Structure formats: structure tokens, C-alpha cells
Amino acid sequence: MFRYFLYVFMLLTSHALFAQDNLQQDLRLAQQYTRQGEYEKAASIYERLYEQNPKSSMYYRNYYNALLAVKDFTRAEELVKKQLKQDKNDPTLYIDLGLLLKGQSKFEDADAEFEKALKMAKDNQIQNIASVFSNADEHNYAIKAYLKGREIFKDSRMFSRELAQEYKQTGDTNNAISCYLDYAAIQPDHIQIIYNELQRFTNEEEDIEELQRQLYSRIQNETSELIYTEILIWAFYQQKDFEQAFIQVKALDKRLNEDGKRLMELAKKALTEKQYDIAIGAYEYVIAKGENNPLYVNAREELLNCRNEKITATPNYTQEDLRGLEADYIDFLRLFGKNANTISSIRDLAALYAYYLNITDNAITLLEDALRMSSVSAYNRALTKLDLGDYYLMKGEIWDATLLYSQVDKDFTDDMLGEEARYKNARLSYFNGDFEWAQAQLNVLKASTSELIANDALKLSVFITDNMGLDTSAVPMQMFARADLLIVQKKYAAAITTYDSLNRMFPAHTLDDDILYSRANISIEQRQYTQAAQYLETLLKSYGKDILADDALFTLAQLNEKHFDNKDKALECYQNLLIQYPGSLYVVESRKRYRQLRGERVN
Structure with missing residues (x-):
């Protein structure tokens, strides 16, 4: 008897497994x-299932x-009505029926079914029917569903993010922004x-103005x-x-009653966009909080860097500007000492001496002293060696130069500093x-x-290849390389x-084109900008198809934008570069x- 029941059980189980396997295969x-x-073939299978x-x-x-x-x-309507007989309280079925009617251009009848679905929706069905409406691109009805949910739950900020997305789909920017701000308040x-x-609303002027209007209103209320x-x-x-x-x-x-951290962040962003006065104002605000503020020293140092960049980035800086900056650095280092914490300012002052005040000996002495400080980290020591x-x-x-470079190469072989x-x-x-x-x-490299580094290495490598490959004599290249060294040493007359x-x-x-560019x-x-522009114009006219043409055109654009204040000419140069040298x-x-010169917003 036991064997008989076991046989029947195994037979029934195998039949069920076979049927289940067929179902999965059909699906x-x-x-x-x-x-x-x-879809016709799919419908035939789904009908059977x-x-x-x-x-x-x-x-x-499905x-x-x-x-x-x-x-x-016709068949779809029959299907929905058949399903309704099983569950007439499912609001999504009325949405299905409404979509069928809309597909047949029976818009009023469709709206009636949609409204019926909304009317019968219970609190635990709101999210689902709103999603069904949204997936069917019936965004206005999805909005109605979420608003009904707010009424049911008596919560004026419920479904804020979902509503914002639906309003966005309908093009209702004002309500979309409002709902995103509601969402921000609760989350x-x-x-x-x-x-x-909200990033999507920062491209059009009217949208950003609406965002700001709503924000000001909420801040006040x-x-x-x-x-x-x-x-x-x-x-x-x-x-910006x-x-x-x-x-x-x-x-x-x-x-x-914060310590100024937000001001430091603002200053950094402003400095990136070369809004020097705003950055300086922010740093000065933090400094005014007093010496006991944890960001005081950092703000003092960053203020120095900002003033440095503002002066050196200005084409018409004076010797007085440079001497004033030097005095600020000396004052800072006197107050806070020459140590591992101020090594960046020491290096910046050295750069000011070497590149702008032309007092290379002062720069060297400053960095030689810095390298004697045992507290300086290995990384900052390497940076200092490269500068020195x-x-x-x-x-x-x-x-002495190659010895220092080689030391850094050895100590940081697998690091970018080594490269x-x-x-x-x-x-x-x-x-x-x-x-x-x-x-x-x-x-x-x-x-x-x-x-x-890769770009610089490629550029110099190509330059050597192009000018040595076909030349029987190395003398021209040796002369040019010697002139390049003279430029690094600021011996401009000798280079010329x-x-x-x-x-x-x-x-x-x-x-010849390289000489013109140099x-x-x-x-x-x-700071002989007119003479520089003439050299660049000559290069573009005579060597417009050579490798330095895009360099010359970009440099000419920069001259017109920053030094000649010739916006139209700068625009022309940038446009020509984009068209003529797309690579x-x-x-x-x-x-x-x-x-930016055309007045477009650039993020």
C-alpha cells in the first residue's frame, strides 16, 4: 500500500513540475x-496563460x-470588464478602461473612468494609482491622485518629490519648484x-528667477x-x-554662530572663477573673527594666496604691488614662523622673488633654509626641491638643478612628483x-x-622629432634649445x-614658426602685447597649417580678451580655432x- 501511495505522489508531483515548466517556457x-x-504573438500566449x-x-x-x-x-475592453467582475474595487482597472476609451478618441468617457478611479481610491491605493497614471503619461491625473492623497492624510507636503516630477512633466515649472522646496523642508x-x-531649472533665466523668488518668500515666511x-x-x-x-x-x-567654514568654501569657489575681491572679502570676514578662531591661520594664508593670484594675474601690476605682496608674506611668516605648517607660503614667497621680483638669490636662500627644517613632510620636501x-x-x-630633480625622481619613482x-x-x-x-x-613620459606632464612630454618629443628628423645638422636645434634656456633664465635680450x-x-x-612663437x-x-600680437599674426599668416597654429590662435585670442579688451576679435579667434583646429x-x-564672451551661462 505504501508503495502505491508513493507512486501516486511522485506521478502527481512530476505532472505539476512539468506543467510549471511549460508555464515558465511560455512566459x-x-x-x-x-x-x-x-505583440500579436505575445498576446496569443498571454491570453492562454x-x-x-x-x-x-x-x-x-501583460x-x-x-x-x-x-x-x-474590443478584446481589451472585454478583458478589463471580465477582470472587473472579479474585483470591482480595484481603481487601476478603471484607469485601464479609461485608457482604452482614450485610445478610441472617446475622451469624455475616458475622463469619467479616470475620475471614477480617483474617487474610489483609498489611502493605501494612492501611490499605486498615481504611478499607473504616470506610466500611462496621464500626468495631470497623477497630480490629482497625489493631491487627493494629501487630503486623505491631511499632510500638505506629502508626496512632494513625486508631485514635483509630475509637475515637471506637464511643464508647470512654478509648482515643480514649489514641491521640490517642500521636499527639501521634510528631507x-x-x-x-x-x-x-533643481539643476534643470538653472539654465533659463525665468526659471532661476522663479526659484529665487520662491526661496526669498519662504526665507521670509x-x-x-x-x-x-x-x-x-x-x-x-x-x-556664479x-x-x-x-x-x-x-x-x-x-x-x-559658525566659525566661517562656509565663507572659506565661498572664497575658494570665487577664487576659481577669478572673483578676487569677493574671495578676499570672505577671507577677511573669517580673519575678523579673531585669532582664537580655528580657521584664523588658514584664512590668513589663503588671503595671501588670493592677493598673490590677483596681482600676478593682472597684466598691469606694478612694482609697488609686488613689494606690498612681499611685505605681506614676510609679515605672515614673522607671525606664524617658518615651519612645516607654513611651507606653502614659503614656497609662494620664493616664487614671487624668482619669477616677479627677479631676486633669484632670495628665492634660493629661502628654500635652502626650508629644506633644513626636519619637520617638513617628505611630499612637501620634494615639492620644495623641484622649485629649488x-x-x-x-x-x-x-x-645643482639636475641633482635635486634626480633626488625627487628616486624618492617618488611611482608618483606624479617623480614623473x-x-x-x-x-x-x-x-x-x-x-x-x-x-x-x-x-x-x-x-x-x-x-x-x-603627458602633454608637455608629447609636445617636446614631437618638436625634437620634427626638427631633427630631416636636418643634417644639429646646430639650429642646439641654438634654439640654448635660447629656450635663456628664456627660462629671463635673459630675454640674449635669447632674441x-x-x-x-x-x-x-x-x-x-x-621659423617656433622662433616667431617664442x-x-x-x-x-x-608686457609688449602689441608686438606679441604682430608675431602671432605673422605666424598664422605664414604657417597657418603647421603645428603651432592653434597655439598662436589661442594666445592671440587671450591677448585680445585680457589685454586689448577687444571682445569681437577674441570671439573671432576662438571661433576660428573651433572650426579650423577641431582636434x-x-x-x-x-x-x-x-x-562666456557671448553672454551664455557656463556651468
């Missing part, structure tokens, strides 16, 4: 037909969608999500909600309106006329993880004399500058 086939757009399992909402939904796809409204921890959503001020500050950052951002950040810092090597090179002490040191040594070999050795080092000799001794040489750069260093490394920056 996969129907899904495949749906993906391929063969639904008839076998009439209580399965999945089979019903069958309904397949019929809708082939516009078989301040989701601020990054909110910023991502809901004084306890600080999140609105934070969003307003963010909105000003998107516009640092002046207004400064006002709001100061107010928030004062209200919360550059200043030795400027003074003509080649051996930078190797590039500097390769460039030294180039200056010395050892082009083969320089080329070997540069070929390795072209694969550098640093884009800047070398170029004159090169042009005279080797007329119509392949280096002459232009010397003129820029000497140039300057394309991204040229496009950005072009758009």
Missing part, C-alpha cells in the same frame, strides 16, 4: 515576442498591454538629490527653515553670482643639446598618469640675439571662453 517566449515588438490563471494580475497586465499595443480595443538630508533635480537659505546660496553659485552668495553666506554664518631646482636652473647652476622630476631632467638634456637622451625620456643669429645663419628653416611669448613676458588641446577652453 519567456511571450516576453521575447514583446521585446521584439511582435491568463485563461489558465485568471486571478494572476501579472498575466492580466495581456492587456499586448492588446493595447496592437490597438485591439533636508536628501539635499544633493534636490540639487540634482518660514524663518526657522535654514534649508531654504542653503538652496538660495547654491542657486547663486550656479549663476558670488556677490549675492556672499551676503547670504555671511547671514547664515552669523545666525548659526628650477631656481638653480634660472641662475645657471645646471648641476615631473623626470620631465624636468629630460628638458635639461634638451637644453644641453642631448636630444637623443631627452627623446628617450620623453617617450616614456608620454604615458604619464598626469595629463599635463640667438634667434636673430639662427634666422640669419639658417634662413627658411623649419624652426618671440611672441618673450614680448608677452615683457586642438585648446578646443574645450576655447568653447568655454567663446560662450
Whole structure:
């Protein structure tokens, strides 16, 4: 008897498993037909599956969608009504019926079914029917569903994010913004999500104005909600309106009695956009909090850096400006000492001496003293050595320079600092006329993880290859490399004399365009901008298809924008670069500058 029951059980089980396997196989086939757009075939399978399992909402939904796809409204309506007999209290079925009617252009009847679904919806059905409406692109009805949910739950901010997205779909910007701000008030921890959503409203002037209007209104009427001020500050950052951002950040810092951290962030952003006065004002605000403030020293140091950049980035800085900056650095180092914490300021002062005040000995002494400080980290020590090597090179002490570069290379072999040191040594070999050795080092550095080093290495490598490959004599290149070293050493008159000799001794040489470009750069260093522009114009006219053409055009654009204040000419240069040299490394920056000069907002 036991064996008999066991046999029957195994028979029934195997039959059930076989049936289940067939069901899964049919379902996969129907899904495949749906993906391929063969809805008739899919509908045929789903019909069979639904008839076998009439209580399965999945089979019903897939069958309904397949019929809708082939516009078989008659069968679809029969299906919905059949389903309604099973569950007349399911509001989504009335939505299905409404969609069928709408597909047949029976709009009033469709609206009646949609309204019926809304009317009968219970609290636990709101989210679902709103999603069904939304997925069917019935966004206005999705909005009605969520608003009804607010009434049911007596919560005027419920479903804020969902409503914002539905309003956005209907083009109702004002209500979309309002709902996102509601969402910010109830979920301040989701601020990054909110910023991502609001980003879409920062491209059009009228949208950003509406966002600001609503924020100001809420700040005034809901004084306890600080999140609105934070969003307003963010909105000003998107516009790069640092002046207004400064006002709001100061107010928030004062209200919360903070240490100035927000002001430091503002200053950093403003400095990135070269809004020097705003950055300086922010740092000074933090400094005014007093010496006991934890950000006091940092603010003092950053203020120095900001003033440094403001002066050196200005084409018409004076010797008085430079001496004033030097005095500020000396005062800072006297107050806070020369130590590991102030090493960045020590290096900055050294750079001021070497590159602007032309007192290379002071720069060298400053950094030699810094290297004797045992507390300086290995990384900062390496940075200091690289700087000091550059200043030795400027003074003509080649051996000392290469020794320092080699030390950094050895200590940071697998780091970008090591790669930078190797590039500097390769460039030294180039200056010395050892082009083969320089080329070997540069070929390795072209694969550098640093884009800047890789680009510089590639540029110098290509330059050596182009000008040595077909030349039977190395003399022109040796003369040019010697002139390059003279430029690094700021011996501009000697460099120009070398170029004159090169042009005279080797007329119509392949280096002629390089000489013109170097002459232009010397003129820029000497602030002879009109002369520089003439050299660049000559280069573009005579060598417009050569490798330096895009460099010359970009430099000319910069001269017109920053020094000649000739916006139209700058626009023309940037546009020509984008059109004539689409593969140039300057394309991204040229496009950005072009758009900004045209008054477009660039994020």
C-alpha cells in the first residue's frame, strides 16, 4: 500500500513540475515576442496563460498591454470588464478602461473612468494609482491622485518629490519648484538629490528667477527653515553670482554662530572663477573673527594666496604691488614662523622673488633654509626641491638643478612628483643639446598618469622629432634649445640675439614658426602685447597649417580678451580655432571662453 501511495505522489508531483515548466517556457517566449515588438504573438500566449490563471494580475497586465499595443480595443475592453467582475474595487482597472476609451478618441468617457478611479481610491491605493497614471503619461491625473492623497492624510507636503516630477512633466515649472522646496523642508538630508533635480531649472533665466523668488518668500515666511537659505546660496553659485552668495553666506554664518567654514568654501569657489575681491572679502570676514578662531591661520594664508593670484594675474601690476605682496608674506611668516605648517607660503614667497621680483638669490636662500627644517613632510620636501631646482636652473647652476630633480625622481619613482622630476631632467638634456637622451625620456613620459606632464612630454618629443628628423645638422636645434634656456633664465635680450643669429645663419628653416612663437611669448613676458600680437599674426599668416597654429590662435585670442579688451576679435579667434583646429588641446577652453564672451551661462 505504501508503495502505491508513493507512486501516486511522485506521478502527481512530476505532472505539476512539468506543467510549471511549460508555464515558465511560455512566459519567456511571450516576453521575447514583446521585446521584439511582435505583440500579436505575445498576446496569443498571454491570453492562454491568463485563461489558465485568471486571478494572476501579472498575466492580466501583460495581456492587456499586448492588446493595447496592437490597438485591439474590443478584446481589451472585454478583458478589463471580465477582470472587473472579479474585483470591482480595484481603481487601476478603471484607469485601464479609461485608457482604452482614450485610445478610441472617446475622451469624455475616458475622463469619467479616470475620475471614477480617483474617487474610489483609498489611502493605501494612492501611490499605486498615481504611478499607473504616470506610466500611462496621464500626468495631470497623477497630480490629482497625489493631491487627493494629501487630503486623505491631511499632510500638505506629502508626496512632494513625486508631485514635483509630475509637475515637471506637464511643464508647470512654478509648482515643480514649489514641491521640490517642500521636499527639501521634510528631507533636508536628501539635499544633493534636490540639487540634482533643481539643476534643470538653472539654465533659463525665468526659471532661476522663479526659484529665487520662491526661496526669498519662504526665507521670509518660514524663518526657522535654514534649508531654504542653503538652496538660495547654491542657486547663486550656479549663476556664479558670488556677490549675492556672499551676503547670504555671511547671514547664515552669523545666525548659526559658525566659525566661517562656509565663507572659506565661498572664497575658494570665487577664487576659481577669478572673483578676487569677493574671495578676499570672505577671507577677511573669517580673519575678523579673531585669532582664537580655528580657521584664523588658514584664512590668513589663503588671503595671501588670493592677493598673490590677483596681482600676478593682472597684466598691469606694478612694482609697488609686488613689494606690498612681499611685505605681506614676510609679515605672515614673522607671525606664524617658518615651519612645516607654513611651507606653502614659503614656497609662494620664493616664487614671487624668482619669477616677479627677479631676486633669484632670495628665492634660493629661502628654500635652502626650508629644506633644513626636519619637520617638513617628505611630499612637501620634494615639492620644495623641484622649485629649488628650477631656481638653480634660472641662475645657471645646471648641476645643482639636475641633482635635486634626480633626488625627487628616486624618492617618488611611482608618483606624479617623480614623473615631473623626470620631465624636468629630460628638458635639461634638451637644453644641453642631448636630444637623443631627452627623446628617450620623453617617450616614456608620454604615458604619464598626469595629463599635463603627458602633454608637455608629447609636445617636446614631437618638436625634437620634427626638427631633427630631416636636418643634417644639429646646430639650429642646439641654438634654439640654448635660447629656450635663456628664456627660462629671463635673459630675454640674449635669447632674441640667438634667434636673430639662427634666422640669419639658417634662413627658411623649419624652426621659423617656433622662433616667431617664442618671440611672441618673450614680448608677452615683457608686457609688449602689441608686438606679441604682430608675431602671432605673422605666424598664422605664414604657417597657418603647421603645428603651432592653434597655439598662436589661442594666445592671440587671450591677448585680445585680457589685454586689448577687444571682445569681437577674441570671439573671432576662438571661433576660428573651433572650426579650423577641431582636434586642438585648446578646443574645450576655447568653447568655454567663446560662450562666456557671448553672454551664455557656463556651468
